[in-house]
Amino acid sequence: MKLLTHNMLTSHVKGVVKGYPLIIKATEVKVNELEFNAQFVSRMIPKLEWSALIQAAEWLGQSQDLPSTLIPNYENDEDFLRKVHRVLLEVEVIEGCLQCPESGREFPISKGVPNMLLDEGE
Amino acid sequence: MSSSCRRPEHMAPPEVFYNEDEAKKYSQNSRIIEIQSQMSERAVELLSLPDDQPCYLLDVGCGSGLSGDYLSEVGHYWVGVDISTAMLDVALRREVEGDLVLGDMGQGMPFRPGMFDGCISISALQWLCNADKKTHSPPKRLYRFFSTLYSALARGARAVFQIYPENSEQLELITAQAMKAGFTGGLVVDYPNSSKAKKFFLCLFAGVSGVLPKGLDSEATDRGVSTQAQFTSQRSRFKNMKGKSVKKSKDWIMEKKERRRRQGKDVRADTKYTGRHRRPHF
Numbered sequence: 001m002k003l004l005t006h007n008m009l010t011s012h013v014k015g016v017v018k019g020y021p022l023i024i025k026a027t028e029v030k031v032n033e034l035e036f037n038a039q040f041v042s043r044m045i046p047k048l049e050w051s052a053l054i055q056a057a058e059w060l061g062q063s064q065d066l067p068s069t070l071i072p073n074y075e076n077d078e079d080f081l082r083k084v085h086r087v088l089l090e091v092e093v094i095e096g097c098l099q100c101p102e103s104g105r106e107f108p109i110s111k112g113v114p115n116m117l118l119d120e121g122e
Numbered sequence: 123m124s125s126s127c128r129r130p131e132h133m134a135p136p137e138v139f140y141n142e143d144e145a146k147k148y149s150q151n152s153r154i155i156e157i158q159s160q161m162s163e164r165a166v167e168l169l170s171l172p173d174d175q176p177c178y179l180l181d182v183g184c185g186s187g188l189s190g191d192y193l194s195e196v197g198h199y200w201v202g203v204d205i206s207t208a209m210l211d212v213a214l215r216r217e218v219e220g221d222l223v224l225g226d227m228g229q230g231m232p233f234r235p236g237m238f239d240g241c242i243s244i245s246a247l248q249w250l251c252n253a254d255k256k257t258h259s260p261p262k263r264l265y266r267f268f269s270t271l272y273s274a275l276a277r278g279a280r281a282v283f284q285i286y287p288e289n290s291e292q293l294e295l296i297t298a299q300a301m302k303a304g305f306t307g308g309l310v311v312d313y314p315n316s317s318k319a320k321k322f323f324l325c326l327f328a329g330v331s332g333v334l335p336k337g338l339d340s341e342a343t344d345r346g347v348s349t350q351a352q353f354t355s356q357r358s359r360f361k362n363m364k365g366k367s368v369k370k371s372k373d374w375i376m377e378k379k380e381r382r383r384r385q386g387k388d389v390r391a392d393t394k395y396t397g398r399h400r401r402p403h404f
Contacts, residue, residue, distance in 0.1 A: 005201055005221040012232040012270065020234055034219075040176040040199060047178075047237060089199075113210055116203075116225040116232045120257055 001114050003056050004088040007048050009114065011100040011107075013122045018102045021052035024059045026096035026109075031062075034089045041085045042075045053087065062091050129288060135254035140185065140206035148186035149212050155188060158244060161321065162189035165242040165282040166196065168310060168325055168335050177239035180274065182227055182283075183246020185209040187218035193242070194219040201238075203227060228263030230270035238274055241281035247324070248285050251292050261299055268303035277329035281305070285322050296324065306331050312338040372397030 011019025050070050057063045064083055074080050098107040098114055108115050130139050147154055171177050177198045181190050184202025186209050193200045200220040204210050210222050225232060228250050250267060251260050271281060287293045293309070300307070305326040313319035314337065325334060375397040382389050390396075 001223075002221050004199075005223070008201070008233045008237045009223075010232055010234050012230045037176055040178075043175075044178065049234075111211075111214055113214070113222045113224050116223055116229075117205075118226070118229045122229075 001093045001109055001112055002089055003053060003060075003091055003093075004044065005114075006056055006093070006098070007053050007088075009098065009116070011103070011105065012116070013100070013103065013105060013118060016100060016102050019100050021049065021055070021101070022098035022107070023101055024056055024093060024096065024098060025106075026060055026093045028093070028095035029060050029062075030092045030094050030112075031086075032090050032092060034085075036082055036085050038078065038081050041081045041088070044088065045070070045074060045084065048088075057087050057091070060091060060093070062087055129248075129286075131249050131252045136249045137205045137207075140209045142208045142211075145186060145206070145208040145212045148188060148209065149216060158188040159192055161244050161284045162192040162242065164312065164321070164338075165189070165244060165284055165323060166192065166198075168282045168323055169240045169242065169280050170332075170335070171198075171240055178237065180231070180233075180238045180241040180271075181220065182231075182241060182243040182271075183249070184213065184220070184222065185246075187213035187216055187220065187222075189242060189244045190218050190220040191216075201233075203231070227267045228258070230266045231274045233270075233274040235273045236276045238279060239276055240279050241271060241275060243281070243283045245284055245286060247283045247296065248287065248292070251288070251295060261295060264296060264299035265302055268300045268305065272303045272305060272328050275328040279328050280307075280332070281326040281328065283324040283326070285324055287322060300324070300326055304328070308334045310335055310337045314339070 006022065006024065009020075009022055011022065013019065051068070054063070054066055054068055057066060064087065066083055066087060071077070071080065074084075092112055093109055094112045096109045098109065099105070100107075133139060148158070149155075169179075179193055179198050179200040181193065181200050181202040184190050184200075184204050185206070187202065190200050190202050190213070201223060202213070202218070202220050203223045203225045204213075205224070205226050207224060210224060213222055223232070227246070250264050252258075253260055275281065285296070287296075297309075305328060307324070307326040310323045310325055312321040312323070376392070379389050379392065379396075
């Protein structure tokens with residue numbers, strides 16, 4: 001599970017109001033290499049919940065001196081974009097789980113795939 | 123999946139049907155791979171995404187990642203959702219670039235609002251139309267899927283579903299729930315006259331009404347017969363099935379007067395009172 005996906009995922013259990021952001025408890029993390037695309041990263045930044053991203057990166061020990069608030073004029077700062085690219089698309093949680101901040105319900109992650117299947121009545 | 127085969131969704135629920143043996147076909151059977159790739163290409167075409175811009179897309183029922191591979195090929199980033207661990211395992215082995223999520227589309231899309239630039243789904247939606255468990259209600263599952271998908275899509279984004287509808291009731295069920303969730307759009311049919319090549323693509327628009335793309339056809343395109351069925355959130359006034367005006371309405375009265383004039387009969391002139399609605403006691 002890449003951190004870009006984590007930034008989008010919420011708990012969709014019925015009745016849960018604040019199922020975002022999911023708390024990451026990782027037991028295995030991998031860093032891959034992926035081709036850098038400045039245009040895509042630039043476009044995604046406004047969509048991100050920046051604080052959730054910073055927190056997720058911290059949990060995985062991948063903060064890499066990313067600022068805690070977005071800097072203005074980031075589109076032209078290639079250095080910054082590359083750091084964001086790394087954290088969004090190259091860092092992957094392989095094993096662990098995601099925990100709902102409201103209910104505490106856990107969604108396990110196995111082989112990099114989070115299990116979002118709900119039980120009856122959820 | 124031709125019409126002579128039994129429909130897979132009648133045999134078992136998807137997480138059971140798509141077991142390891144079935145999943146293997148999706149990595150080894152060249153015919154299956156070819157068909158899935160073609161349908162993915164057509165679905166992306168129907169998405170009408172802006173040129174030369176890498177987008178963030180959702181692939182519902184991504185399975186072994188065949189459709190996702192095409193998305194990656196044309197430069198998009200994607201998240202795939204599927205209910206079968208066996209199929210996702212194949213996708214992992216094939217090292218697809220998209221991120222995978224194990225999930226049941228009928229339970230809703232677990233994403234926060236407005237994130238995706240578009241959604242494709244190849245041969246997956248018909249699985250929602252069958253109740254695999256006693257507690258399943260297909261309309262409810264369809265609605266939960268469409269409403270959460272609608273929210274997960276950015277304003278103006280599209281969702282394109284390649285489907286194999288079993289019959290018109292199933293199609294109506296699907297479109298009714300999609301409309302209820304706020305989507306507009308319609309069905310695009312490619313090659314309507316070839317039973318082998320015929321393909322259905324449900325094109326849905328989130329938030330903005332778009333122009334429905336034309337279906338592909340091997341015959342001349344100036345036949346004048348529509349290959350689309352459009353539905354919108356507009357309520358159409360009741361029209362008489364035979365194409366004639368409803369009896370006693372103003373249109374009917376005007377037409378009758380015209381007819382009698384043509385027959386040379388004496389007819390009162392048309393005024394602003396012609397066909398005016400009278401009070402009940404009249």
